[in-house]
Amino acid sequence: MAAKGFVCAGVACGLKAAGCKDLAIVASDSGPVPAAACFTGNIMAAAPVTVSREHIASGTCAAVVINSGGANACTGAQGIADARSMAAAVAERLGQAPTDVLVCSTGVIGAFLPMKNVLSGITEACEALGSADGTAAAEAIMTTDTFAKQAAVSVPVDGGCYTVGGMAKGSGMIAPDMATMLSVITTDAPLTPETCSAVLKRAVSSTFNRLTIDSDTSTNDTVVLMASGKAKGPVITKGDPRLSVIEDAVLEVCSALVRLLARDGEGATKLVTVTVAGALSEEAAEQAARTVADSPLVKTAVFGQDANWGRVAMAVGRSGVPFDPDDLSIAFAGIAVCEKGVSVPFDEEEAAVALAEDEIEISVSIGTGGYAAKVFTCDLTHGYVQINGDYRT
Amino acid sequence: MAAKGFVCAGVACGLKAAGCKDLAIVASDSGPVPAAACFTGNIMAAAPVTVSREHIASGTCAAVVINSGGANACTGAQGIADARSMAAAVAERLGQAPTDVLVCSTGVIGAFLPMKNVLSGITEACEALGSADGTAAAEAIMTTDTFAKQAAVSVPVDGGCYTVGGMAKGSGMIAPDMATMLSVITTDAPLTPETCSAVLKRAVSSTFNRLTIDSDTSTNDTVVLMASGKAKGPVITKGDPRLSVIEDAVLEVCSALVRLLARDGEGATKLVTVTVAGALSEEAAEQAARTVADSPLVKTAVFGQDANWGRVAMAVGRSGVPFDPDDLSIAFAGIAVCEKGVSVPFDEEEAAVALAEDEIEISVSIGTGGYAAKVFTCDLTHGYVQINGDYRT
Numbered sequence: 001m002a003a004k005g006f007v008c009a010g011v012a013c014g015l016k017a018a019g020c021k022d023l024a025i026v027a028s029d030s031g032p033v034p035a036a037a038c039f040t041g042n043i044m045a046a047a048p049v050t051v052s053r054e055h056i057a058s059g060t061c062a063a064v065v066i067n068s069g070g071a072n073a074c075t076g077a078q079g080i081a082d083a084r085s086m087a088a089a090v091a092e093r094l095g096q097a098p099t100d101v102l103v104c105s106t107g108v109i110g111a112f113l114p115m116k117n118v119l120s121g122i123t124e125a126c127e128a129l130g131s132a133d134g135t136a137a138a139e140a141i142m143t144t145d146t147f148a149k150q151a152a153v154s155v156p157v158d159g160g161c162y163t164v165g166g167m168a169k170g171s172g173m174i175a176p177d178m179a180t181m182l183s184v185i186t187t188d189a190p191l192t193p194e195t196c197s198a199v200l201k202r203a204v205s206s207t208f209n210r211l212t213i214d215s216d217t218s219t220n221d222t223v224v225l226m227a228s229g230k231a232k233g234p235v236i237t238k239g240d241p242r243l244s245v246i247e248d249a250v251l252e253v254c255s256a257l258v259r260l261l262a263r264d265g266e267g268a269t270k271l272v273t274v275t276v277a278g279a280l281s282e283e284a285a286e287q288a289a290r291t292v293a294d295s296p297l298v299k300t301a302v303f304g305q306d307a308n309w310g311r312v313a314m315a316v317g318r319s320g321v322p323f324d325p326d327d328l329s330i331a332f333a334g335i336a337v338c339e340k341g342v343s344v345p346f347d348e349e350e351a352a353v354a355l356a357e358d359e360i361e362i363s364v365s366i367g368t369g370g371y372a373a374k375v376f377t378c379d380l381t382h383g384y385v386q387i388n389g390d391y392r393t
Numbered sequence: 394m395a396a397k398g399f400v401c402a403g404v405a406c407g408l409k410a411a412g413c414k415d416l417a418i419v420a421s422d423s424g425p426v427p428a429a430a431c432f433t434g435n436i437m438a439a440a441p442v443t444v445s446r447e448h449i450a451s452g453t454c455a456a457v458v459i460n461s462g463g464a465n466a467c468t469g470a471q472g473i474a475d476a477r478s479m480a481a482a483v484a485e486r487l488g489q490a491p492t493d494v495l496v497c498s499t500g501v502i503g504a505f506l507p508m509k510n511v512l513s514g515i516t517e518a519c520e521a522l523g524s525a526d527g528t529a530a531a532e533a534i535m536t537t538d539t540f541a542k543q544a545a546v547s548v549p550v551d552g553g554c555y556t557v558g559g560m561a562k563g564s565g566m567i568a569p570d571m572a573t574m575l576s577v578i579t580t581d582a583p584l585t586p587e588t589c590s591a592v593l594k595r596a597v598s599s600t601f602n603r604l605t606i607d608s609d610t611s612t613n614d615t616v617v618l619m620a621s622g623k624a625k626g627p628v629i630t631k632g633d634p635r636l637s638v639i640e641d642a643v644l645e646v647c648s649a650l651v652r653l654l655a656r657d658g659e660g661a662t663k664l665v666t667v668t669v670a671g672a673l674s675e676e677a678a679e680q681a682a683r684t685v686a687d688s689p690l691v692k693t694a695v696f697g698q699d700a701n702w703g704r705v706a707m708a709v710g711r712s713g714v715p716f717d718p719d720d721l722s723i724a725f726a727g728i729a730v731c732e733k734g735v736s737v738p739f740d741e742e743e744a745a746v747a748l749a750e751d752e753i754e755i756s757v758s759i760g761t762g763g764y765a766a767k768v769f770t771c772d773l774t775h776g777y778v779q780i781n782g783d784y785r786t
Contacts, residue, residue, distance in 0.1 A: 044710030044718050044734075074706050076719075076735040109703025110736045296689070296773075297781055304782030310502025313467050314612050317437030325437055326469075341437075342469040343503045380689075381782075385775050388690055389697030 002134065002152065003163045004188040005029055005228025009128035010140030013121025015069025015107070015114065021140035023121035025090065026167075026184045027063035027129055028228055032100045035061035035226045036197035038204050046073030046220040048103040051083040055099045056224075059193025062100040064184050064224050065090045065125075066141050067118060068169070070107040071220050082113050089119050093126035104182045104222045106143055106169060138167040141182055144266050144387055145169050151256035155249045157242050160232035162189040164246070166253045168223075170261035183208065183223040185253060189246045190235045191227035198238070199247050200225040207254035210286070210375045225250065262376040263358075267383025271359045272302055276316070277372035278365040284321045285373035291319035292362060292375075299380035305355040307346070309337040316364055323366040331363040395527065395545065396556040397581040398422055398621025402521035403533030406514025408462025408500070408507065414533035416514035418483060419560075419577045420456035420522055421621055425493045428454035428619045429590035431597050439613040440465045440472030441496040444480060448492045449617075452586025455493040457577050457617050458483045458518075459534050460511060461562070463500040466612040475506050482512050486519040497575045497615045499536055499562060531560040534575055537659050537780055538562050544649035548642045550635050553625035555582040557639070559646045563654035576601065576616040578646060582639045583628045584620035591631070592640050593618040600647035603679070603768045618643065655769040656751075660776025664752045665695055669709070670765035671758040677714045678766035684712035685755060685768075692773035698748040700739070702730040709757055716759040724756040 008026040015022040037056045039049050055061070065086055072079045087101040094101075105113070128136075138148035152165040168183035191199065200223065208223055229235070236242050263271040274293045279285035292298055295315040301308040309330045316328065330338040333354035335346050354360075360379075401419040408415040430449045432442050448454070458479055465472045480494040487494075498506070521529075531541035545558040561576035584592065593616065601616055622628070629635050656664040667686045672678035685691055688708040694701040702723045709721065723731040726747035728739050747753075753772075 042707060042710040043716065044706050044721070071703070074703055074718075074721075074731065074735055076733070079735075108701075109706060110731065296777070300778055300781035303778065306782070308501075310464070310467055310612075313437050313502060314435060317435040317612060323436065325467075328437070328467075338467065338503065340469070342467055342472075380778060382775050382778050384689070385693055385696065385773060385778060388693035389699070389774075 003165045003186040003228060005033070005230035006186045006226070007129045008134050008137040009125040010136030010138070011121055011124045011128060013124065014117040015067055021136060022067060022069045023118065023125055024066045024137035024140035025063055025125045025129060026137060026186065027094060028226060030228070031096060032060035032062045033226055033228050034059060034191050034193045034196045035224060036193065036200040037102065037222060037224045038200060039222055040220060044074060046071050046105060047075055047079035047083040048072055048105045049220060049222060050080060051087060052102040052104065052222060055087065055102055058099060060100060061102055061224065061226055062096040063090050063094055064102045064104065065122060066104040066182055067113065067121070068106050068141050068143050070105060070111055070113045071109045072105040072113050073109040073220060075112055078112060082115055085115060086118060086122065089122045090126065093123065102224055104220065106141065106182055106220055134165065134167050141167070141169040143169060146264055149257055149260040149264070151253045151260070153249050153252050155245055157245050158233050162187060162231050162246055162249060164249045164253045166257050168257040168261055170264065182220070183257060185223070185225045185250065186228065187225070187246065187250065188228045188231040190229035190231060190233055191246065192235055192237055195236050195238060195243055196225055196227050199250050202247055203251045203254040207251065207258045210258070210373070258376050262378050265378035266387045267381040268378030269358070269381055270302055270379045272362065272377045272379060273374055274362045274364070274377065275372060275374045276364045276366060278327070278367040278369050279321065279371045280369040282371045282373055285371045286375065288316050288319040288321045288364065288366060289373050289375040291315050292364065293377035296380050299377065302360050303379035303381045305352065307332045307335065307337055307351040307355060312362060312364060313338060316366060321366065327367040329365045333357065333360050396558045396579040396621060398426070398623035399579045399619070400522045401527050401530040402518045403529030403531070404514055404517045404521060406517065407510040408460055414529060415460060415462045416511065416518055417459045417530035417533035418456055418518045418522060419530060419579065420487060421619060423621070424489060425453035425455045426619055426621050427452060427584050427586045427589045428617060429586065429593040430495065430615060430617045431593060432615050433612060435612045437467060437612045439498060440468055440476040441498045442613060442615060443473060444476040445495040445497065445615060448480065448495055451492065453493060454495055454617065454619055455489040456483050456487055457495045457497060458515060459497040459575055460506070460514070461499050461534050461536050463498060463504055463506045464502045464613050465498040465506050466502040468505055471505060475508055478508060479511060479515065482515045483519065486516065495617055497613065499534065499575055499613055502612060527558065527560050534560070534562040536562060539657055542650055542653040542657070544646045544653070546642050546645050548638055550638050551626050555580060555624050555639055555642060557642045557646045559650050561650040561654055563657060575613070576650060578616070578618045578643065579621065580618070580639065580643065581621045581624040583622035583624060583626055584639065585628055585630055588629050588631060588636060589618055589620050592643050595640055596644045596647040600644065600651045603651070603766070651769050655771050658771035659780045660774040661771030662751070662774055663695055663772045665755065665770045665772060666767055667755045667757070667770065668765060668767045669757045669759060671720070671760040671762050672714065672764045673762040675764045675766055678764045679768065681709050681712040681714045681757065681759060682766050682768040684708050685757065686770035689773050692770065695753050696772035696774045698745065700725045700728065700730055700744040700748060705755060705757060706731060709759060714759070720760040722758045726750065726753050
C-alpha cells in the first residue's frame with residue numbers, strides 16, 4: 001500500500017560502514033507537488049535544514065534526498081555549499097529546479113560529508129527510482145535504529161480513497177521541537193500547499209513533538225509531507241469536509257511512526273506512554289507529562305520493572321505545573337499506586353507481571369481540570385549508555 | 394577542624410539494612426542559634442520539608458535531625474505527624490522547643506517511616522551527642538552515596554578566626570532548585586538570622602543550585618546553615634565588612650561539598666564542569682550550561698571518553714538561549730575542538746589522554762557578552778542505570 005504518484009530508492013555509497021544503505025530519495029513521479037515541512041528548533045540547525053527551509057518556502061517539492069552517516073551540522077559555509085550541491089545534483093538528474101529538492105542529513109555532527117561518495121550515491125539512487133516500495137529508502141536513512149520504520153493507511157472518501165504512507169528514522173538525540181530526526185510522509189490526496197501545511201502541523205504537534213527519547217533536540221530534525229494529488233477528486237482547500245479525513249489519516253500514520261520511534265529509542269526495551277489528565281490547559285498537561293517522560297529516574301525504574309511511583313510524583317512535582325498535592329493520583333501499568341497524594345496498597349506480584357510487558361502506560365491525574373496530554377518515550381537502559389559512550393569512535 | 398559550639402552524632406536504628414548508620418543529629422551546644430535554610434522547589438515537598446519550613450521561620454534553630462532509609466514524602470497527614478514527632482522527640486531530650494528542631498529525611502518516596510525505630514534512634518543519638526567529629530553523622534545521612542562528604546575552612550578575622558564546616562549527602566534525584574538532598578553547614582561566626590540567611594542564599598545560588606546529577610529535583614532537598622556565634626567579636630549585621638569574609642568561607646565549603654556530590658553522583662566515574670561564557674546575562678549563561686550538563690548524550694560521551702563536541706553544540710543550540718552559531722566555540726578537556734561554529738583539527742590521541750582524567754572541563758563561549766556561569770555534573774554510566782533500575786526492590 002503506497003500513495004500514488006511517488007517513487008523512491010535507497011542505495012549504499014560508502015558513508016556508513018560495510019556496504020549498508022546510506023542514501024535515499026523520495027520523489028514525485030510528476031514534478032513539483034504541494035508540500036510542507038517542519039524543522040528542528042535548535043539554533044545550531046544543520047546546513048541541510050537551512051537549505052531545505054529556503055526550498056520549501058514555495059510550498060512545493062519534487063524530491064527529498066536524505067543521507068545517513070553524517071549530519072552536515074556545524075560545518076559552516078562548506079556545509080551549506082555541500083547541501084546545495086546535493087539538491088542541485090538531484091534536480092539535474094530529475095530535470096527539476098534545485099529549489100524543488102529538499103535535503104536531509106543524519107549522523108555525527110561536525111564532520112564534512114565526503115561529497116564524492118554522496119554525489120555518486122545520488123546518481124545511483126536517481127537511476128534506481130521507480131519502485132513504490134519504500135523499504136530500501138527506509139533502511140538507507142537508519143543510524144542507530146535497529147529496524148526500518150514505515151506506516152501507511154488508506155481512507156475512503158467520495159467513492160475513491162486517499163492513501164498516506166510514511167517512513168522515519170529516530171533512535172537518539174530526540175526531544176521537544178520536532179521530535180524525530182527525519183521523516184517523509186506522502187499522500188495522493190489533492191492538497192494545496194496551504195492545506196498540506198495545516199495537516200502536517202496538526203499531526204506533528206500531537207505526535208512527533210510529543211516524543212522524547214532523551215530530551216536532546218537534534219540539529220537536523222525534519223518532517224516532510226508531500227501530496228501528489230493522484231487520488232480522485234477536486235483539490236482540497238480550507239473548509240473542505242474532506243480535510244478532516246486526510247488530517248486523521250496523516251495523524252494516524254504519524255502516530256504509528258512515533259510509536260515505532262519510541263519503541264526503538266536507543267537501547268530501549270519498552271515503549272512508555274505518559275498521560276497527564278486533570279490539567280487546567282493542554283500546555284500544562286504536556287509540560288507535566290514531558291517532565292515525567294524525561295526523568296531518568298522514572299525511565300530507569302521502568303527498565304528495572306519497578307513500580308517506583310514516587311519518582312513519578314517527584315517528576316510531576318518538579319515540572320513547574322501548579323497543582324494541589326492532595327489531588328495527585330498515579331496508575332503504573334494500569335495499577336492504581338497513588339491516590340490523593342499518598343500510597344494505595346497494591347499487589348507487587350501483579351505489578352511485576354504488568355511491568356514485564358513491552359509497553360508501559362503511566363497515567364497521572366493532577367486535579368479536575370479538563371485537559372490531558374500524552375507523551376511517548378522509552379526506558380533508559382544499559383544499551384543507551386553503551387551506544388552513546390561509544391558512538392563516534 | 395570544626396566550628397565551635399556544635400555537637401553531633403550518627404547511629405543505626407534499623408531504617409537501612411545490615412546495621413548501617415541511618416540517623417544523625419547536629420545540634421548547637423547552647424540552645425537556639427541564628428540559622429537559615431533553603432528547601433526544594435518541588436510541589437510534592439516531603440513532610441519534613443513542610444515542618445522544617447514552619448520551624449525555621451523564627452530564624453533560629455537548636456538542632457537538625459536527619460534520617461536516611463525513608464523520604465517521608467507522599468505520606469499525607471500521617472507523614473506530617475511523624476515529622477512533628479521527630480522534632481518533638483529531639484526537643485524533649487535536649488530541653489528545647491520543638492519549633493527549634495529541623496527535620497530532614499531521605500530515601501524511598503511513598504512509604505511511612507517505622508516510627509518505633511526512628512524514635513529509639515533519636516534517643517540513642519541524643520545520648521551520643523558530644524563529639525564535634527561529624528564523621529558518624531555524615532555517614533548516617535548517606536543513601537546511594539559511596540563515601541561520606543564533609544568540608545571545612547577557617548578564615549582569620551580581627552585577630553581571631555571563623556570556622557565553617559559542612560556535611561552533605563547526594564547521589565541521585567539531584568537538580569535545579571536546591572540541588573542536593575541534604576546538607577548541614579555550621580559556623581561559629583556571630584551571624585544574625587538575617588545575615589545567616591543572606592550568606593546561605595548567596596552560597597547556594599552558585600553551588601548547590603548549580604549542580605545537576607540527573608535533572609531530577611528531589612522532594613526532600615534541604616540545606617541548613619547554623620551560626621553559633623562562639624567565635625570572638627561582635628555580631629555581624631548587614632554592611633559589616635566581616636560579612637564578605639564569612640560569605641566567602643561558606644561559599645568555599647559549599648563549593649567543596651558540591652564537587653564531592655558531583656564526583657559521587659549515582660554511577661559517576663568523572664566530575665564534569667560546564668562553563669558557558671560570552672552570554673548577555675548570568676541567567677542565560679546558566680541556562681545554556683545547565684542544558685549541556687543535563688544532556689544524556691554529552692554525559693555518555695564523557696563516560697565513553699569521546700571528545701564528541703557536536704553533542705555540546707547540539708545542547709547549547711537547544712537551550713533556548715539566543716546566540717549566533719558563528720560565535721560558538723568549544724573546548725573539551727582543555728582542547729579547542731570547535732571555533733566560530735565549525736570543527737578545528739585536534740589530536741585525537743591528546744584528547745584521549747585528557748579525557749581519561751577523572752575531572753573533565755567543558756568550556757563553551759557563545760559570543761562577546763560579559764557573563765559566564767559554571768554548572769557541576771557527572772557522567773552518565775552503566776552504574777546509574779544499574780542503581781536506579783534496581784533501587785526500590
